[in-house]
Amino acid sequence: EVQLVESGGGLVQPGGSLRLACAASGFTSSSYWMTWVRQAPGKGLEWVANIKRDGSEKNYVDSVKGRFTMSRDNAKNSLYLQMSSLRAEDTAVYYCARCAGNSCYFDYWGQGTLVTVSS
Amino acid sequence: DIQMTQSPSTLSASVGDRVTITCRASQSLSSRLAWYQQTPGKAPKLLISEASTLQSGVPSRFSGSGSGTEFTLTISSLQPDDFATYYCQQYTRYPYTFGPGTKVDVK
Numbered sequence: 001e002v003q004l005v006e007s008g009g010g011l012v013q014p015g016g017s018l019r020l021a022c023a024a025s026g027f028t029s030s031s032y033w034m035t036w037v038r039q040a041p042g043k044g045l046e047w048v049a050n051i052k053r054d055g056s057e058k059n060y061v062d063s064v065k066g067r068f069t070m071s072r073d074n075a076k077n078s079l080y081l082q083m084s085s086l087r088a089e090d091t092a093v094y095y096c097a098r099c100a101g102n103s104c105y106f107d108y109w110g111q112g113t114l115v116t117v118s119s
Numbered sequence: 120d121i122q123m124t125q126s127p128s129t130l131s132a133s134v135g136d137r138v139t140i141t142c143r144a145s146q147s148l149s150s151r152l153a154w155y156q157q158t159p160g161k162a163p164k165l166l167i168s169e170a171s172t173l174q175s176g177v178p179s180r181f182s183g184s185g186s187g188t189e190f191t192l193t194i195s196s197l198q199p200d201d202f203a204t205y206y207c208q209q210y211t212r213y214p215y216t217f218g219p220g221t222k223v224d225v226k
Contacts (some may be wrong), residue, residue: 037163045155045163045206047215061214095162104210105153107174109162
């Protein structure tokens with residue numbers, strides 16, 4: 001059974017940093033692009049970043065470029081999102097998700113982890 | 120960036136109704152469009168990819184159509200589990216973008 005479990009969310013002050021993790025199981029994560037999607041409270045979905053199977057290519061939405069870094073450790077079947085210079089508008093539930101095959105629509109999702117940026 | 124719009128934003132319906140949601144893109148997507156269903160407090164669930172390919176395990180009352188810039192999601196006979204918010208997503212060009220969502224609620 002494919003499972004994605006996020007961790008690392010919490011309350012952080014503006015300008016602070018946080019590292020999210022996503023543990024993958026039930027499939028060979030190194031065979032898939034992976035992604036982070038976020039959802040601000042009461043709002044819609046926003047794609048944040050994705051990473052190629054071997055970590056050699058990463059793409060980000062403009063609003064997080066230079067502040068967020070996505071990485072992966074295929075030996076540990078894990079994904080990470082290092083977030084720095086956090087802003088109030090980064091407050092959201094962050095989901096990790098699997099990109100299906102060669103296309104980045106998202107066939108499996110984690111349960112999400114809440115990041116709250118507030119003083 | 121490719122802008123995605125959905126109509127209506129809210130749709131009130133009854134069990135057994137036929138429901139249609141429209142998604143429009145600011146540029147051609149070919150068929151690179153997915154539909155998701157989300158209920159409160161839960162992660163989105165993939166329903167349809169490539170505009171019309173039903174995912175395994177998704178009931179056949181769901182169907183998708185369209186190409187280019189206009190797409191539709193149809194629920195042929197609304198069931199109690201279908202009251203939810205539906206999002207479309209384009210994956211033809213970065214940044215991937217979602218529509219703002221259509222909430223289907225009880226009439």
